[in-house]
Amino acid sequence: MSSDSSSTSGGEFTNPNPSPNSTSKPLEDQFASAALTEPDNEPPEIQESPNGVANGSVGENSHGEIESNEREGAVGSNLEARQSVRWRRTNSEVEVEAPSSPSSSGYAGERGSSSGSGSSGGFDMIGGGIGGGDDEEIQEVSNVDSIQDSQASWMPGKRHVDEAKERGQRGIYYGNIVMIEVGVGNRDGEGFQCSTTISDPVMVVVVLVALVVAVTMVTELVDDASLSWRKRKKHFFILSNSGKPIYSRYGDEHKLAGFSATLQAIISFVENGGDRVKLVRAGNHQVVFLVKGPIYLVCISCTEEPYESLRGQLELIYGQMLLILTKSVNRCFEKNPKFDMTPLLGGTDVVFSSLIHSFSWNPATFLHAYTCLPLAYATRQAAGAILQDVADSGVLFAILMCKHKVISLVGAQKASLHPDDMLLLANFVMSSESFRTSESFSPICLPRYNPMAFLYAYVHYLDVDTYLMLLTTSSDAFYHLKDCRIRIEMVLLRSNVLSEVQRSMLDGGMHVEDLPTDPLPRSGTLSPHLGQPRDSHESLREPFVGIGGPAGLWHFMYRSIFLDQYVSSEFSPPINSPRKQKRLYRAYQNLYASMHDKGIGPHKTQFRRDENYVLLCWVTQDFELYAAFDPLADKAVAIKTCNRVCQWVKDVENEIFLLGASPFSW
Amino acid sequence: MGCSSSLPDRSSGQLAGLNSENGGVSDAKNLRVKLVLLGDSGVGKSCIVLRFVRGQFDPTSKVTVGASFLSQTIALQDSTTVKFEIWDTAGQERYAALAPLYYRGAAVAVVVYDITSPDSFAKAQYWVKELQKHGSPDIVMALVGNKADLNEKREVPVQDGIDYAEKNGMFFIETSAKTADNINQLFEEIAKRLPRPASS
Numbered sequence: 084m085s086s087d088s089s090s091t092s093g094g095e096f097t098n099p100n101p102s103p104n105s106t107s108k109p110l111e112d113q114f115a116s117a118a119l120t121e122p123d124n125e126p127p128e129i130q131e132s133p134n135g136v137a138n139g140s141v142g143e144n145s146h147g148e149i150e151s152n153e154r155e156g157a158v159g160s161n162l163e164a165r166q167s168v169r170w171r172r173t174n175s176e177v178e179v180e181a182p183s184s185p186s187s188s189g190y191a192g193e194r195g196s197s198s199g200s201g202s203s204g205g206f207d208m209i210g211g212g213i214g215g216g217d218d219e220e221i222q223e224v225s226n227v228d229s230i231q232d233s234q235a236s237w238m239p240g241k242r243h244v245d246e247a248k249e250r251g252q253r254g255i256y257y258g259n260i261v262m263i264e265v266g267v268g269n270r271d272g273e274g275f276q277c278s279t280t281i282s283d284p285v286m287v288v289v290v291l292v293a294l295v296v297a298v299t300m301v302t303e304l305v306d307d308a309s310l311s312w313r314k315r316k317k318h319f320f321i322l323s324n325s326g327k328p329i330y331s332r333y334g335d336e337h338k339l340a341g342f343s344a345t346l347q348a349i350i351s352f353v354e355n356g357g358d359r360v361k362l363v364r365a366g367n368h369q370v371v372f373l374v375k376g377p378i379y380l381v382c383i384s385c386t387e388e389p390y391e392s393l394r395g396q397l398e399l400i401y402g403q404m405l406l407i408l409t410k411s412v413n414r415c416f417e418k419n420p421k422f423d424m425t426p427l428l429g430g431t432d433v434v435f436s437s438l439i440h441s442f443s444w445n446p447a448t449f450l451h452a453y454t455c456l457p458l459a460y461a462t463r464q465a466a467g468a469i470l471q472d473v474a475d476s477g478v479l480f481a482i483l484m485c486k487h488k489v490i491s492l493v494g495a496q497k498a499s500l501h502p503d504d505m506l507l508l509a510n511f512v513m514s515s516e517s518f519r520t521s522e523s524f525s526p527i528c529l530p531r532y533n534p535m536a537f538l539y540a541y542v543h544y545l546d547v548d549t550y551l552m553l554l555t556t557s558s559d560a561f562y563h564l565k566d567c568r569i570r571i572e573m574v575l576l577r578s579n580v581l582s583e584v585q586r587s588m589l590d591g592g593m594h595v596e597d598l599p600t601d602p603l604p605r606s607g608t609l610s611p612h613l614g615q616p617r618d619s620h621e622s623l624r625e626p627f628v629g630i631g632g633p634a635g636l637w638h639f640m641y642r643s644i645f646l647d648q649y650v651s652s653e654f655s656p657p658i659n660s661p662r663k664q665k666r667l668y669r670a671y672q673n674l675y676a677s678m679h680d681k682g683i684g685p686h687k688t689q690f691r692r693d694e695n696y697v698l699l700c701w702v703t704q705d706f707e708l709y710a711a712f713d714p715l716a717d718k719a720v721a722i723k724t725c726n727r728v729c730q731w732v733k734d735v736e737n738e739i740f741l742l743g744a745s746p747f748s749w
Numbered sequence: 750m751g752c753s754s755s756l757p758d759r760s761s762g763q764l765a766g767l768n769s770e771n772g773g774v775s776d777a778k779n780l781r782v783k784l785v786l787l788g789d790s791g792v793g794k795s796c797i798v799l800r801f802v803r804g805q806f807d808p809t810s811k812v813t814v815g816a817s818f819l820s821q822t823i824a825l826q827d828s829t830t831v832k833f834e835i836w837d838t839a840g841q842e843r844y845a846a847l848a849p850l851y852y853r854g855a856a857v858a859v860v861v862y863d864i865t866s867p868d869s870f871a872k873a874q875y876w877v878k879e880l881q882k883h884g885s886p887d888i889v890m891a892l893v894g895n896k897a898d899l900n901e902k903r904e905v906p907v908q909d910g911i912d913y914a915e916k917n918g919m920f921f922i923e924t925s926a927k928t929a930d931n932i933n934q935l936f937e938e939i940a941k942r943l944p945r946p947a948s949s
Contacts, residue, residue: 430812516811525815
């Protein structure tokens with residue numbers, strides 16, 4: 084999604100008066116009041132300092148020597164000695180920074196417009212937690228690409244320090260946070276930036292050199308055999324802290340040993356200084372790092388997803404690994420730092436690739452909530468009752484699912500299941516074909532429940548899409564669980580739950596076209612739209628007129644905060660191709676990240692318009708609503724429509740949510 | 750495997766394992782036995798079971814997770830029936846420490862290797878030793894060289910299998926789950942070798 088839409092109309096609104104019972108206060112009112120205060124609520128982080136040296140006093144830097152030299156192309160003495168860092172500025176490109184604001188923008192959408200002049204995409208967010216205090220100094224140590232002049236063509240293979248110098252470096256010393264931008268401008272003058280926490284400018288030089296090499300490897304690449312490898316838009320790697328490859332999304336991880344070693348060198352080097360590298364930006368590539376004890380996870384992406392999203396994805400990948408092995412795998416590294424973990428993950432490639440694929444279609448991966456299959460209240464109750472029965476007999480969790488949607492689930496007393504664990508478990512079961520062949524009994528770990536211990540999962544498919552998972556702590560409970568399953572299956576068949584499930588799968592969920600114009604008379608049934616078979620919408624190609632729901636509503640997602648569940652409308656034209664759906668999810672993901680940026684504070688509402696959509700987000704204590712409209716949609720009408728969506732969800736919550744599930748008491 | 754500490758401790762006293770409630774034997778005419786398949790990943794354990802139980806063969810490899818449970822009953826000529834309760838274990842290294850959970854109390858262990866892979870033959874020997882140390886003392890063991898249809902790619906000579914089986918008091922057979930060759934024979938032979946409960 085393009086983030087630098089200049090037509091972000093309305094900017095951001097804050098609800099000055101969040102009402103605890105938010106549905107009682109229509110969204111219009113919030114917008115109305117927000118609009119009045121809009122000028123004051125201009126995000127503080129968009130402060131442009133003409134040359135980036137806003138508050139910094141150059142002379143006070145005790146570590147490095149800063150030379151400001153306007154002459155272009157003078158590169159010879161950069162990075163000369165380890166003790167002195169000389170930086171040259173070759174132009175006065177506007178630097179945008181948020182001086183001393185711990186709440187700097189993490190929101191790509193803002194960034195785009197505020198740093199529109201920066202050809203290299205503006206500065207990214209700063210690593211969390213260590214944000215600059217008031218006494219931080221900001222110094223610009225800037226030197227922008229002189230490369231185009233000094234060296235016309237990039238020659239792979241000659242990557243050493245001199246070249247790094249010639250490519251030019253630009254960085255900002257930000258208290259103990261350093262943001263570096265290095266022009267490796269071989270192709271289109273793109274630079275790279277790094278957000279890390281490095282306290283010593285001398286080290287910056289060293290890291291810079293390593294980063295130049297690494298980013299070159301990332302963009303230039305490494306596995307010479309495979310051109311296709313480097314064309315991939317999004318790579319994920321897992322490696323050990325000794326640099327041993329563990330997993331690579333593309334290509335043979337063993338062939339990437341050199342590459343892994345380089346990543347390891349960067350991470351370890353920065354770690355040795357007591358710092359952490361979190362993000363490197365190289366043009367439109369982002370390299371995101373996540374360190375989990377002896378395990379390093381790295382994502383290299385040019386998808387323009389926000390840092391928080393990519394980091395969340397790495398967390399999920401790590402969680403998936405724990406689900407298979409538990410955290411006790413760390414002990415292998417304690418015993419033998421050079422331990423090769425790949426055999427332990429044998430045969431699980433498909434689990435990871437399926438998880439990574441879900442990052443682009445399953446909103447649960449960033450909403451941290453699960454979704455239910457729409458079912459009549461009584462049907463879900465019937466399923467829940469028999470599961471509860473079983474849970475009382477010593478089963479820790481009993482979960483009945485249809486694909487990635489929950490039919491019902493029950494936990495033993497006080498046991499609660501995190502939505503992320505459910506996502507990872509469902510992904511594991513659905514991607515492992517062998518579960519479909521016969522009943523299975525297999526150790527799994529729920530990382531959010533207990534990352535150190537295995538549970539035992541009895542898994543059985545009741546039909547093609549519907550499967551039952553019974554989790555227990557006891558390794559010899561198989562025959563008991565098998566008996567439980569037979570009982571459950573009998574009850575489900577007798578009470579027609581399975582056929583209702585099949586029907587719901589065919590009918591789909593909420594369709595925006597069916598958004599009721601007036602609040603439903605509390606009939607509380609989905610049948611007005613669920614009964615209708617979906618017609619083929621292929622003929623409706625015209626993108627902007629008269630399709631989707633009322634007022635140009637194209638899609639929505641509603642996440643209930645208490646229930647940890649979300650409901651998402653079915654895709655309708657014009658969001659009818661997988662590519663468009665993925666783009667919309669990416670847009671939602673951006674929206675989610677911006678709404679949850681801890682630095683900015685709780686945003687209540689947000690209205691954005693770009694060439695693709697109008698996006699509207701509304702966050703209250705009870706729920707979050709994300710809605711996409713036709714880009715020409717009228718704002719006031721869109722807001723009204725969102726209120727209707729909320730009302731609609733409330734009206735049918737009995738059917739779309741699992742209510743009163745006892746374990747969900749947090 | 751190093752990360753086994755959270756796995757069931759094989760030296761612990763709880764030997765219940767995955768025995769069926771009644772210890773496996775019903776009566777003299779109708780035997781019920783627990784059978785476990787062990788072997789390296791990719792040797793075709795699941796394929797053997799699916800061929801035996803469902804008469805199917807699926808060439809696309811589906812990695813087994815944990816262990817799958819299937820059962821199949823066969824009738825012998827002496828009009829007894831044997832119901833095999835089969836634990837098809839995953840061959841992956843991470844499940845190795847978990848194997849006792851499945852072979853504990855098993856009356857039959859079928860150790861499978863791939864005749865085109867010497868590594869898998871070595872792994873089979875590892876499992877035999879493991880069973881001799883930790884399995885039931887009167888366990889019936891079969892050594893199975895699978896993928897016999899790939900004879901042109903054979904790397905483990907038949908004689909090696911025969912010799913090793915003989916030395917360890919095992920029953921030996923080469924099978925092909927793909928062509929169904931010797932699959933039923935394998936299970937019939939096992940059934941014949943089962944100790945019969947004294948019919949009184």
